[in-house]
Amino acid sequence: MAAVCFMITLVLYILAAVSFFSYSLRRSEALSKVSLGVTVGGFASHTIALVMRMVGPSSSAPPSFSDALSFLSWMIILVFLVVEFRHRIHVLGSFMVPLALVSLVSAAALPETVPTLQPVLKTLWFHVTLSMLGTVGFTVAFVAGVMYLIQDRLLKSKQFNVLYSKLPALDFLDHLNQQSIVLGFPLLTLGIVTGAISADFSRGSYVSWNPEQTWALVTWVFYFVVLLGRLTVGWRAKRAAYLTVIGFAGVILTLVGVALKGSSSLS
């Protein structure tokens, strides 16, 4: 049943991504409603799939990396829907739904090849949840950054095309970027701390410098500097957008690090 819901979700997200993509290229506003409807449908079946995972027969199993990616995808859509219903910026879907889809496809492709995290303590659940929430923050910041750079480019080059008319105001994107990092950063910090605690319990050392941990720390330091720069010396607007786009590479590399991690090493 959970698997069926998962497949339905996947199909609906693919449809929503295609629909949102064509929405961003076409003058008509009509597609926004269709796209949004399909996304909400996908989100509903995704929620059912996740609830079943939590309470179903496999609920005692520790969270796998695949679960984490599925949760990440669900959170991205949730954040999108919240922003969409508050600010009515449909074009956000053209960027966020494809990202959620990539995350979900990875979740579907990976389960057998990646070993589940070793159940050390309940802290593992906290570690996974918090890290993923932090990742969601940085994903939204990344999307806001990309949208900012596109709109900045369009305004500078005076290309008043369809995308220009659909993208929101620059300061809104900058604000979204800032809020996402401000929320994402403390969550990632807690995620790393709980991860280190689990590692200490199972291995006796906080850090083992495997690719995942290395990239996580590099990412953490990077975003720390970005946040500090914004608050102190005015790294906002275009520079902030560039930095968050670059920083997102660190997030991806960390996730790849987790995926590539051999069964021998622990989180």
Next chain:
Amino acid sequence: MHLIVVGLSHKTAPVEIREQLAVPESRLGEALTRLCSYPGIKEGILLSTCNRVEVYSVVDDVDTGCGRIQEFLADTHLSLSSEQLTPHLYWHTGDRAIAHLFRVAASLDSMIIGESQILGQLKDAFEVALAHKTTGVIMNKVVKKAISVAKRVRTETKISEMAVSVSYAAVELAKKIFSNLHEKTVLLIGAGEMAKLAARHLLAHGVGHVRITTRTPQHAVDLAAKFGGTAVPFDQFKDDMASADIVLVSTGASHYLVGAEDVHRAVTERMNRPMFLIDISVPRNIDPAVRHVDNAFLFDIDDLKQRVEQNRAERMREAEKAERMVLEEVTTLLDWMKSLEVTPTIVALRNRVDDIKRAEVEKVLGRLGHLSHQDRELVEGLAASIVNKLIHRTMVTLKTEVNSSNGPAFVEAARRFFHLDRPSPFSRESRDDAEQPRGLDEPPEEFQSEEPAQKPSMRKQAR
């Protein structure tokens, strides 16, 4: 009974003619009364704006009516002779007159397509005509339809959404940089007309503060008082730029007043908060090199004009959709108008009562099978004579009122009393599936539902 429009607009007449012919609102009522005093003119409405003067009228005969309205227009302004006026006039009748009114109301014929003023002007003209009782059934229906068509066009197309003036385009661009203009500050350097207009638009869209600087200090103080802003000394405006989110420049200076360095410094001081600079001056007053400064967005007059052109093109595309809607609506209105012609109404009435008569006679004769052939004819004759006597006065009234101004009202009334716009429940075709034919004493349910929709028009007529 014909609907005609005679008039002139920005497309056919220069402003010198239009301004002479324009009727001020205070004299509109008097003019309308005069219009309807011409023989052969049944109903009239006068639409007078700065871009058009048009008379919509219901007349007995197209040619004489047209002549009378031309006479009326020439009489409106004594210094204008018929010969001067005629070359600028256009006239349409029937469906083309209706289509013209719909296009005017929907702002498809306006100088700036999609502007919204014209609809208000049409409503006002209609109000005046109603107050002076110069409209009747046809005009009321046609104008109300025109107003509803205009509303439909506005909601179903994007014809009036985009900025088509330079000063408004500035506001549109500002909204792509700042999502909320409240709490934003605009700095006005110099005070060209277009800059003032743009500043006014920005204020209307919520900009919080205005700071003004001009070469003549007193001028800045005066303007500041007018806009509710603050005057800034001209030699200090560069230091003041960092506090401005929007900088609007239009001076007569022949050199760059604002250089890339100045803007760079302002942006740095603003901790990289974006800045929106608009240069409406020709020659330009802001160094184009500002384009290379991050987080500063400079637009000159050509950029704004380009935006306006694009929006115009977009409006044209929307206008095509609107034209199709107008055609559709004209067809529905024409159907209604056709129903108001007397002859088809009389034929329909005759058929309707014959249907009723036949149905009732057949029902009775079915039960009186023992009657002789002669008796049957007697029964049929009785029914026929009752029916004929009953509708006789109606028929006569319809025929005699054809040419009176109340003619259409009588036709409309007859159609509604006898339900002529609905298929007969007694006709042979529908009887086969109808189990129990309904008599006139049990009105179909739709009858009630039709009433409220029609009431307002009747009430307004009575006023």
